[in-house]
Amino acid sequence: METLNLKPHVAILASPGMGHLIPLLELAKRLISLHGFSVLFFVQTTYSSVAQSQLLFSLPDSPGLNIVELPPADVSDIPSHADADTRIGLVMRRSMPALETSLSNYGSAGPVTALIVDMFGTDAFDIALKFGLPKYLFCTSSAAFLAYLLYLPSLHQQTEGEFCDLGGPIMIPGCAPIQIKDLNDAVKDRKSEGYRWFLHHVCRYKEADGILVNTWEELDWKSLRALREEDAFKQIPTPPVYPIGPLIKEVQTSLRGVECLLWLEKQPPESVLFVSFGSGGSLSSAQVKELAWGLEQSQQRFLWVVRRPNDFTPSASFFSSGGNEDEGNLAEYLPVGFLDRTLGVGLVVPCWAPQVEILAHSSTGGFLTHCGWNSTLESLVHCVPMIAWPLYAEQRMNAPMLVDLRVAVRPILGAGDGVVGRKEIERVARLVMEGAEGNEMKAKTRQLRDSAIRTSTVGGSGYNLLCQVASEWKNGT
Numbered sequence: 066m067e068t069l070n071l072k073p074h075v076a077i078l079a080s081p082g083m084g085h086l087i088p089l090l091e092l093a094k095r096l097i098s099l100h101g102f103s104v105l106f107f108v109q110t111t112y113s114s115v116a117q118s119q120l121l122f123s124l125p126d127s128p129g130l131n132i133v134e135l136p137p138a139d140v141s142d143i144p145s146h147a148d149a150d151t152r153i154g155l156v157m158r159r160s161m162p163a164l165e166t167s168l169s170n171y172g173s174a175g176p177v178t179a180l181i182v183d184m185f186g187t188d189a190f191d192i193a194l195k196f197g198l199p200k201y202l203f204c205t206s207s208a209a210f211l212a213y214l215l216y217l218p219s220l221h222q223q224t225e226g227e228f229c230d231l232g233g234p235i236m237i238p239g240c241a242p243i244q245i246k247d248l249n250d251a252v253k254d255r256k257s258e259g260y261r262w263f264l265h266h267v268c269r270y271k272e273a274d275g276i277l278v279n280t281w282e283e284l285d286w287k288s289l290r291a292l293r294e295e296d297a298f299k300q301i302p303t304p305p306v307y308p309i310g311p312l313i314k315e316v317q318t319s320l321r322g323v324e325c326l327l328w329l330e331k332q333p334p335e336s337v338l339f340v341s342f343g344s345g346g347s348l349s350s351a352q353v354k355e356l357a358w359g360l361e362q363s364q365q366r367f368l369w370v371v372r373r374p375n376d377f378t379p380s381a382s383f384f385s386s387g388g389n390e391d392e393g394n395l396a397e398y399l400p401v402g403f404l405d406r407t408l409g410v411g412l413v414v415p416c417w418a419p420q421v422e423i424l425a426h427s428s429t430g431g432f433l434t435h436c437g438w439n440s441t442l443e444s445l446v447h448c449v450p451m452i453a454w455p456l457y458a459e460q461r462m463n464a465p466m467l468v469d470l471r472v473a474v475r476p477i478l479g480a481g482d483g484v485v486g487r488k489e490i491e492r493v494a495r496l497v498m499e500g501a502e503g504n505e506m507k508a509k510t511r512q513l514r515d516s517a518i519r520t521s522t523v524g525g526s527g528y529n530l531l532c533q534v535a536s537e538w539k540n541g542t
């Protein structure tokens with residue numbers, strides 16, 4: 066049996082996916098450095114990606130951070146075409162016995178004071194109950210998305226048939242209406258396995274003793290207010306919600322020598338459009354070509370994290386983030402001569418790039434992003450206006466929020482083929498990088514960045530809320 070030091074501990078369980086792992090690790094670091102905790106950090110080794118291994122390997126030594134790799138679950142019976150919600154749901158369910166054993170080994174030896182899970186980890190609430198631990202949910206997305214998730218069980222009961230067949234938008238009390246086309250995929254087919262898993266988790270959110278959410282008041286005020294004040298949420302009943310964000314990855318100076326950062330060094334200030342679709346996003350073959358033409362014709366400098374196209378699913382790389390593709394194959398899916406014609410103006414990086422360091426670099430002036438919540442926060446904190454290009458999950462709900470906040474522009478899809486055409490890409494690239502609108506968006510990101518700093522520093526509301534929860538855990542209240 067392993068013994069723990071006498072510091073209070075929290076246990077954190079991450080579900081597969083870099084977008085879950087990264088902010089939970091940041092939470093762990095904060096609990097260790099600011100609140101005197103040690104953290105037992107449980108990660109899945111099933112579907113673990115190259116990006117995950119590299120991230121865990123590169124973590125600085127911290128005596129307070131104990132990474133516990135759960136043994137791989139048997140997933141041989143899960144068909145390769147199963148949707149992401151089902152795969153994550155099954156992996157998490159099957160890892161529960163190992164989590165329980167591991168926690169009982171640690172738990173009886175030391176003062177574990179709380180269990181924190183992300184949005185797909187609610188099965189672990191049963192284990193928290195067994196051990197008498199307070200159970201907390203960490204929402205890795207916005208308060209707007211959290212409000213939608215908490216309200217989904219009510220919508221499920223009130224609605225017969227598919228949500229897609231409802232004529233108008235989905236109305237969540239006190240929140241901005243959600244267009245049907247922007248719903249996450251699992252919810253678009255109520256007969257699917259993915260929907261059952263999704264609903265299973267969201268139905269359990271009300272059991273949490275508290276919900277930490279990676280956002281802050283100035284960014285998400287409308288939904289946070291709705292969560293606090295609307296009767297519909299009081300009746301659920303909604304656990305206390307703690308907006309403790311933004312928790313984003315810190316810039317690592319050790320990465321300075323990476324090729325794309327050296328390239329950025331040579332570019333003029335705010336001249337480069339960074340193009341990336343998160344840890345798992347892929348475009349269709351037609352879209353990759355059109356994007357390449359649009360970037361070229363815009364005559365803007367660009368740094369593009371390119372992935373092999375996938376004509377079937379936009380989340381193709383979700384479970385294999387950061388896998389090394391053969392750079393020689395780029396020519397197979399980019400327009401003929403593209404790399405030569407854009408030499409010096411653009412840089413193409415296959416698969417994966419140090420995103421936070423790129424966004425923080427003074428040469429970066431815009432971000433064409435899939436609107437994953439971590440990418441969104443990283444862009445805002447580093448004052449980079451966005452081109453909002455959502456692909457899957459809740460990204461289509463994040464995009465309109467960013468447009469409403471006037472920090473992003475959303476390209477218009479071509480009629481019929483669902484591809485954004487090169488002229489439209491050229492238009493939005495110029496708008497963000499050159500136009501007065503781009504400057505206005507930049508000014509708005511600065512305001513939000515300033516409010517992000519205020520909330521996170523001593524005395525700020527996010528800082529105080531995390532202090533409050535941390536002291537409740539320590540005092541067992």
Ligand code: UDP
Nearest residue numbers: 083084343344345417418420437438439440
């Ligand atoms: N990321 C990165 N390099 C890449 C792609 C992604 O460092 O080439 C990081 C990015 O900075 C962010 C996370 O992976 O912290 C992706 O999370 P997000 O919520 O934006 O999107 P997801 O990948 O979950 O769709």
